[in-house]
Amino acid sequence: MEKIYTRTKTIQEDKVSGFCPGCMHSTVIKLVGEALEELNLVDKAVCVQGIGCCGLHMDYIAYDDITAAHGRACAVATGIKRTNPGSLVFTYQGDGDFASIGLAESVSAANRGENFTVIFVNNGIYGMTGGQLSPTTLVGMKATTAPKGRDPKEHGYPMHMCEILNELKAPYYLERTSCNNPANVMKTKNAIKKAFQYQMEGKGFSMVEVITSCPTNWGLDPLKALDFIEEKMLPEYPLGCFRDRSKEEG
Amino acid sequence: MSRVFMKGTEAVAEAAVRAGCRFFAGYPITPQNEVPEYLSRRLPEVGGVFVQGESEVASVNMVYGAAAAGTRSMTSSSSPGIALKSEGVSYCASARIPMVYCNFARGGPGVGSIQPAQQDYLQATKASGNGGFRMPVLAPATVQEAVDMTYRAFDWADRDRTPVLILADGVIGTMMEPVVLPEMKSDEEVAAIKESKKKWACIGHPLDYAHRSWIEPGQWSTQKMQKCNEDAAALYRSWEKEAEAEEYQTEDAEIILTAYGISGRIAKSAVNLLRAEGIKAGLIRPKTVYPFPNYAYDKLDYGKVKAILDVEMSIPALFVEDVDMAVKGRCPIETCLCSGGNIMSRDAVIAAAKKIMEG
Ligand SMILES: Cc1ncc(C[n+]2csc(CCOP(=O)(O)OP(=O)(O)O)c2C)c(N)n1
Ligand code: SF4
Numbered sequence: 098m099e100k101i102y103t104r105t106k107t108i109q110e111d112k113v114s115g116f117c118p119g120c121m122h123s124t125v126i127k128l129v130g131e132a133l134e135e136l137n138l139v140d141k142a143v144c145v146q147g148i149g150c151c152g153l154h155m156d157y158i159a160y161d162d163i164t165a166a167h168g169r170a171c172a173v174a175t176g177i178k179r180t181n182p183g184s185l186v187f188t189y190q191g192d193g194d195f196a197s198i199g200l201a202e203s204v205s206a207a208n209r210g211e212n213f214t215v216i217f218v219n220n221g222i223y224g225m226t227g228g229q230l231s232p233t234t235l236v237g238m239k240a241t242t243a244p245k246g247r248d249p250k251e252h253g254y255p256m257h258m259c260e261i262l263n264e265l266k267a268p269y270y271l272e273r274t275s276c277n278n279p280a281n282v283m284k285t286k287n288a289i290k291k292a293f294q295y296q297m298e299g300k301g302f303s304m305v306e307v308i309t310s311c312p313t314n315w316g317l318d319p320l321k322a323l324d325f326i327e328e329k330m331l332p333e334y335p336l337g338c339f340r341d342r343s344k345e346e347g
Numbered sequence: 348m349s350r351v352f353m354k355g356t357e358a359v360a361e362a363a364v365r366a367g368c369r370f371f372a373g374y375p376i377t378p379q380n381e382v383p384e385y386l387s388r389r390l391p392e393v394g395g396v397f398v399q400g401e402s403e404v405a406s407v408n409m410v411y412g413a414a415a416a417g418t419r420s421m422t423s424s425s426s427p428g429i430a431l432k433s434e435g436v437s438y439c440a441s442a443r444i445p446m447v448y449c450n451f452a453r454g455g456p457g458v459g460s461i462q463p464a465q466q467d468y469l470q471a472t473k474a475s476g477n478g479g480f481r482m483p484v485l486a487p488a489t490v491q492e493a494v495d496m497t498y499r500a501f502d503w504a505d506r507d508r509t510p511v512l513i514l515a516d517g518v519i520g521t522m523m524e525p526v527v528l529p530e531m532k533s534d535e536e537v538a539a540i541k542e543s544k545k546k547w548a549c550i551g552h553p554l555d556y557a558h559r560s561w562i563e564p565g566q567w568s569t570q571k572m573q574k575c576n577e578d579a580a581a582l583y584r585s586w587e588k589e590a591e592a593e594e595y596q597t598e599d600a601e602i603i604l605t606a607y608g609i610s611g612r613i614a615k616s617a618v619n620l621l622r623a624e625g626i627k628a629g630l631i632r633p634k635t636v637y638p639f640p641n642y643a644y645d646k647l648d649y650g651k652v653k654a655i656l657d658v659e660m661s662i663p664a665l666f667v668e669d670v671d672m673a674v675k676g677r678c679p680i681e682t683c684l685c686s687g688g689n690i691m692s693r694d695a696v697i698a699a700a701k702k703i704m705e706g
């Protein structure tokens with residue numbers, strides 16, 4: 098029989114994942130690994146880890162990894178990529194990391210058109226610290242620091258990072274995907290591959306925003322969390338490609 | 348090697364380039380704007396990279412990235428900006444990433460004043476970020492020393508995989524003096540330095556579980572974290588023998604002036620004038636303020652020394668705390684202070700010394 102699926106070599110076999118059951122970080126990091134392998138880029142890969150639950154994978158991935166201070170991944174990636182243009186550099190950041198504490202670093206790197214890739218894992222909550230309000234928490238969605246739910250009068254509205262960065266001229270590729278069903282998982286992997294390819298071609302800033310679940314802090318079982326993505330998250334965060342300059346180049 | 352006439356900030360920047368620094372990120376702040384300005388034109392000439400960061404926080408984290416990827420890297424700022432660098436410096440210390448940064452200190456606290464001051468002493472020597480790390484802190488008193496210390500800082504940083512701080516001030520930064528610049532490292536030497544870090548540098552490695560680069564500014568395991576701190580503490584102890592001070596006319600001295608940086612230079616001039624008037628004055632000027640040169644104070648003949656006069660451009664006095672620990676109560680310590688961006692007056696130092704000797 099032909100073997101049609103195998104575990105990515107970019108995840109060490111003897112290590113155990115620290116993610117909660119049903120956490121989509123593990124899906125995204127698997128897709129990143131598969132993309133690297135399929136593009137033959139593993140030996141050039143540098144992951145700049147944000148601070149958050151994404152830090153739970155640094156122990157078991159098999160390529161280079163550096164932990165940035167909370168929010169500073171885009172600054173750290175700038176330093177690495179500018180001095181090592183041959184490396185494949187990507188940040189891996191949550192919504193608190195990328196869109197709150199790191200907002201200045203994120204927007205500024207995108208505006209400079211830095212030639213690296215952001216994998217922005219948006220689960221609408223601060224996972225690692227136990228479910229506090231994030232800039233991307235939905236209106237009405239409860240958080241431990243917004244016990245009555247997000248109230249626009251007090252907290253404002255969810256931030257749409259693809260749309261915000263799409264206001265800038267420099268970014269080359271911006272796409273929002275999800276991992277809530279097999280088709281979207283494939284789309285996420287293709288988007289990651291596209292972003293990595295553009296980076297290796299020297300095209301400039303690329304970001305894939307992945308809408309993911311945090312069953313633990315959403316207080317939902319993993320399957321219900323998939324429904325929540327479909328019914329609540331995706332209407333607020335429409336999937337699709339916001340910017341692909343290769344199309345304009347023809 | 349030729350002598351040139353250069354401003355302190357630009358001389359430090361050029362010394363960094365000659366030491367093999369090929370990445371600089373910084374954010375404008377007076378009185379050190381010439382550092383980023385100079386490097387924005389100089390680094391591209393030698394194949395280096397300059398980035399104007401969106402903040403000091405971003406800049407120091409860019410340096411953390413570039414240095415973790417094997418390139419000799421630097422940032423610089425002045426007091427309020429240096430406070431913002433503490434996050435990245437702490438990460439470099441924890442992950443053992445070599446980098447150099449420079450504080451052309453100005454008045455404080457808060458936005459303070461844009462003129463020279465020495466109000467950042469405790470921050471520089473005791474707690475430049477969270478987590479209780481230490482690092483070498485070099486304190487130049489002349490533009491020449493600033494140049495030599497910057498050049499040496501890169502070697503020290505690489506040897507021990509540590510951040511190194513040049514604690515200068517606005518006088519050193521804005522003053523022009525003749526300097527002899529150090530030798531320019533060749534492209535081959537710069538490449539060899541980067542090559543020597545390839546094993547651990549975060550640049551991509553073959554898929555081999557044993558050899559990937561993993562830059563860890565912290566640990567999930569408490570045992571591992573303790574081990575990191577024990578190793579770091581052993582490193583810090585090893586630096587004690589590298590403490591350095593200028594000891595000037597101390598042998599027969601009855602009054603010792605002590606100061607670092609620009610205050611040390613002013614105090615030295617005061618020693619000469621006091622000697623001309625028959626007062627046996629001497630000077631201890633730490634060149635490394637961490638590790639602190641306690642040995643220089645131990646060598647004094649406390650049978651002869653009537654008092655120590657601490658001279659600093661800081662109110663309250665801060666450097667005096669280290670002097671106090673070095674002197675260990677063996678003689679009284681008096682202070683001569685100014686603050687707010689005012690430069691220490693030599694006359695005030697002489698008057699303070701005379702008052703002690705007459706009293
Ligand atoms: C300077 C700093 N502030 C706060 C924290 C605490 N902290 C760790 S992770 C985190 C939020 C993580 O949320 P997010 O980025 O959305 O990632 P997730 O865990 O949801 O994937 C916070 C606030 C920290 N480590 N450092
Ligand atoms: S807390 Fe949420 S984001 Fe973190 S591992 Fe658990 S499910 Fe994933």
Ligand SMILES: [Mg+2]
Pocket residue numbers: 149191192193218219220221222223224231
């Ligand atoms: Mg999150």
